[in-house]
Amino acid sequence: MAELSGHTAGGRLREGLRAYRLIAGMWIRSTMAYRASFVMTTFGNLVATALDFVAILLMFSHVDALGGYTLPEIAFLYGLSNTAFGLADLAIGSMDRLGRRVRDGTLDILLVRPAPVLAQVAADRFALRRLGRVTQGALLLGWALTRLDVDWTPLKLLLMPVMVVSGCGIFCAVFVAGAAFQFWAQDASEVQNAFTYGGTTLLQYPPTVFGKELVRGVTFVLPLAFVNWLPALYVLGRPYPLDLPRWTAFAPPLVAVGCCALAGAAWRVGLRSYRSTGS
Amino acid sequence: MVVDGGFIEVDRVEKVFEVRRRTGFLRRERRQVRAVDAISFRVARGEMVGYIGPNGAGKSTTIKMLTGILTPSGGRLRVAGIDPSRERARLARRIGVVFGQRTTLWWDLPLIDSYRLTHRMYRIPDARYRANLERCVELLELGGLLDVPVRQLSLGQRMRGDIAAALLHDPEVLYLDEPTIGLDVVSKAKVRGFLRDLNAERGTTVLLTTHDLQDIEQLCSRVMVIDHGRLVYDGPLAGLHEAGESERTLVVDLERELPPIELPSARVVRVEGPRQWLAFPAGESAAVLVARIAAEYPLVDLSVREPDIEAVIGRMYAEKAVS
Amino acid sequence: MGAGRLYAAVAAGGFRRYATYRTATAAGVFTNTVFGLILVYTYLALWDARPHLGGYDPAQAVTYVWLGQAFLAALAIGGGGVEDELMERIRTGDVAIDLYRPADLQLWWLAADVGRALFQLVGRGVVPFVFGALCFPVSLPTDPLTWVAFLGAVALAMLVGFGIRFLAALSAFWLLDGTGVLQMARLAGYFCSGMLLPLNVFPGTLGEVVRLLPWSSLLQAPADVLLGHADPLGTYAFQGAWAVALLAAGRLVQLAATRRVVVQGG
Numbered sequence: 002m003a004e005l006s007g008h009t010a011g012g013r014l015r016e017g018l019r020a021y022r023l024i025a026g027m028w029i030r031s032t033m034a035y036r037a038s039f040v041m042t043t044f045g046n047l048v049a050t051a052l053d054f055v056a057i058l059l060m061f062s063h064v065d066a067l068g069g070y071t072l073p074e075i076a077f078l079y080g081l082s083n084t085a086f087g088l089a090d091l092a093i094g095s096m097d098r099l100g101r102r103v104r105d106g107t108l109d110i111l112l113v114r115p116a117p118v119l120a121q122v123a124a125d126r127f128a129l130r131r132l133g134r135v136t137q138g139a140l141l142l143g144w145a146l147t148r149l150d151v152d153w154t155p156l157k158l159l160l161m162p163v164m165v166v167s168g169c170g171i172f173c174a175v176f177v178a179g180a181a182f183q184f185w186a187q188d189a190s191e192v193q194n195a196f197t198y199g200g201t202t203l204l205q206y207p208p209t210v211f212g213k214e215l216v217r218g219v220t221f222v223l224p225l226a227f228v229n230w231l232p233a234l235y236v237l238g239r240p241y242p243l244d245l246p247r248w249t250a251f252a253p254p255l256v257a258v259g260c261c262a263l264a265g266a267a268w269r270v271g272l273r274s275y276r277s278t279g280s
Numbered sequence: 281m282v283v284d285g286g287f288i289e290v291d292r293v294e295k296v297f298e299v300r301r302r303t304g305f306l307r308r309e310r311r312q313v314r315a316v317d318a319i320s321f322r323v324a325r326g327e328m329v330g331y332i333g334p335n336g337a338g339k340s341t342t343i344k345m346l347t348g349i350l351t352p353s354g355g356r357l358r359v360a361g362i363d364p365s366r367e368r369a370r371l372a373r374r375i376g377v378v379f380g381q382r383t384t385l386w387w388d389l390p391l392i393d394s395y396r397l398t399h400r401m402y403r404i405p406d407a408r409y410r411a412n413l414e415r416c417v418e419l420l421e422l423g424g425l426l427d428v429p430v431r432q433l434s435l436g437q438r439m440r441g442d443i444a445a446a447l448l449h450d451p452e453v454l455y456l457d458e459p460t461i462g463l464d465v466v467s468k469a470k471v472r473g474f475l476r477d478l479n480a481e482r483g484t485t486v487l488l489t490t491h492d493l494q495d496i497e498q499l500c501s502r503v504m505v506i507d508h509g510r511l512v513y514d515g516p517l518a519g520l521h522e523a524g525e526s527e528r529t530l531v532v533d534l535e536r537e538l539p540p541i542e543l544p545s546a547r548v549v550r551v552e553g554p555r556q557w558l559a560f561p562a563g564e565s566a567a568v569l570v571a572r573i574a575a576e577y578p579l580v581d582l583s584v585r586e587p588d589i590e591a592v593i594g595r596m597y598a599e600k601a602v603s
Numbered sequence: 604m605g606a607g608r609l610y611a612a613v614a615a616g617g618f619r620r621y622a623t624y625r626t627a628t629a630a631g632v633f634t635n636t637v638f639g640l641i642l643v644y645t646y647l648a649l650w651d652a653r654p655h656l657g658g659y660d661p662a663q664a665v666t667y668v669w670l671g672q673a674f675l676a677a678l679a680i681g682g683g684g685v686e687d688e689l690m691e692r693i694r695t696g697d698v699a700i701d702l703y704r705p706a707d708l709q710l711w712w713l714a715a716d717v718g719r720a721l722f723q724l725v726g727r728g729v730v731p732f733v734f735g736a737l738c739f740p741v742s743l744p745t746d747p748l749t750w751v752a753f754l755g756a757v758a759l760a761m762l763v764g765f766g767i768r769f770l771a772a773l774s775a776f777w778l779l780d781g782t783g784v785l786q787m788a789r790l791a792g793y794f795c796s797g798m799l800l801p802l803n804v805f806p807g808t809l810g811e812v813v814r815l816l817p818w819s820s821l822l823q824a825p826a827d828v829l830l831g832h833a834d835p836l837g838t839y840a841f842q843g844a845w846a847v848a849l850l851a852a853g854r855l856v857q858l859a860a861t862r863r864v865v866v867q868g869g
Contacts (some may be wrong), residue, residue, distance in 0.1 A: 037780065038777075042786060059800050063804065067652070199641060206648070211644045212644060236848070
């Protein structure tokens, strides 16, 4: 049976990506059925994230530094956080609808299709309007880079894309884990907002702003600090929070892989529980 | 691996749910519910079986186990030699499922787009896909609808569209959950006719749950009745009448109001002026009865009413509940 | 049944309906608390640099954050009020049924929204606020009269909030798909109500304009009453004027809309 694709890990991944592409494509076509609405919500998405930054600009109309960081430095953190989170949100941001699917029974439809359920749920309601946040994050990151006085080294240059990709991976893991949680608590979709939207808001500010306990929590428990804080502080040449060693700036890929593995395990346990209880 | 010819093999399969009920502000009570209780049956390739029972009897739980959605708590289950819960995705290529109340079609897109997705997701060879689509379009009368967004289709059109979607990959078994629910008479007839042809021409095995007993009467040679998680009847439709001790009703119009007719083989269940209703066992001949009444009473007119199958099943459930 | 009792029953129904979603409420409480936590730290950093910014001291700024989290769901500043359902009923045409009810459309939905808001205030607002008050230095009045005055401002905020959202929802009578309008209304609400930053911190002309807009009635006005930063009567007058203006506008639009429905034959 090993020759059948879908029975090896690589085969499953390929099958999953293929199903994801197919379903995401259908959703893009569906949104295009309401073109005006699509244009408006995309614009709205962009405005929403922009207003977010306007609040920071307003703060800087009163101060020169927040938590010891200048505006370009904060824009740098902000841009990295929003780009990484925006990509994850674009890719699998509708996973928080899983609870609803469990409640109304439409998850069963996905279970009788010959494709991995995770891929189908991840592609659910795929929405290009979410490009708004990525765009805003990337623009701000670009602006910050022109204003910052960084001593670029090859290592720092390499760290930039690695940071964005790893950060996206960490946020994806949060989305998957949050969805897995909904197998047990179907109405609890808002809980994951605290970690996804809340997480990206937190990372927009430097760690010096927050209490030690909170920083410890997002370093050792839910390792959001690896999305941008540690690698970005390395690039900026700033001291790390909690006296962490210098190499932690290069840990994000490992942390992302670890998070994804854990989230995947949580997903499998959740799905197995659904298939044995049906609720 | 097919053990003994059964295409669908169900051996003492059970499904136990743990239900938690809130009994106080924070207190909860745990209770085990046997949704499916050690049922066994075999369905041969090409059979068309009706699966009926009241709401909550375990019908959809059984279907969910057969399609690999739910894992059984015990027993052995095989469909085409595959263990559904362990090889869900592999089984999915060989079965078709239609959920009567939940469409699998894409709401905002033209009908054809949903079929194109199925084409690619199930990796149906192009020629096969085209042939199957053409056939479904013709027999289910979908010709003018392929370019219409699904949200604009009527309930009957959508159901036909859903059935076509479930058949494009040549499934060997088709599970239908309430395929005629909410449809008008014409749509019901179209759906039934199509299913009959499909079964006859392709030999597709069909298992359908329904509340509409006409579905069963017109389609299925075999009926399984489930109640409280147990299989209470498995056999031909005709046998249901005996199992349910069903009765036919003879309605006679006499010349004038008379006391209830007294005969050993029938009993009067209702009198309304000169009209009387007599119930007699469904297995007995009405002619003998009519001859005796005509000989002893001033008969004007008469008619025979066939047993109401819903009442039959209702009686079966009632008996099981008592015993 | 008297009109008052009818609307009271509608409000009670709105309250009960939201009260049934216990898990969702708990999840919302959790999320509001986390967001409050993040916001508090950023405000503290800001007030650390400018201790008297906007006339608030740091404890008042912290109090403002937790008030915002307590109001977010209750005043449906980020969405989630009855406007979604109303818009859906307009879109599907079910609103025609509402028009035949022996009740006023606007008052009916206002009652339902007030019921919802009261539940959200108690169910979702109190816990984050108490958490904030216990874990951070806050500035709460000791005079019970201030609390009473505060509750009055909250009640008016509910009216203004509904007035804005009712108008946005009625746009569905003319637009095929009103979700864009609702989204814009929410964005404006989020920014202009001071959820991101207190309006008294907004600089220059922007600050002056934003403090005159109806959204300043939602969070800023009750907060200033609670923090002893504004005179209750003046605040009531401002909120009341907006409430009257918005509800009257809503009534006019409703008249135009129902005439349209009647002309089209429902």
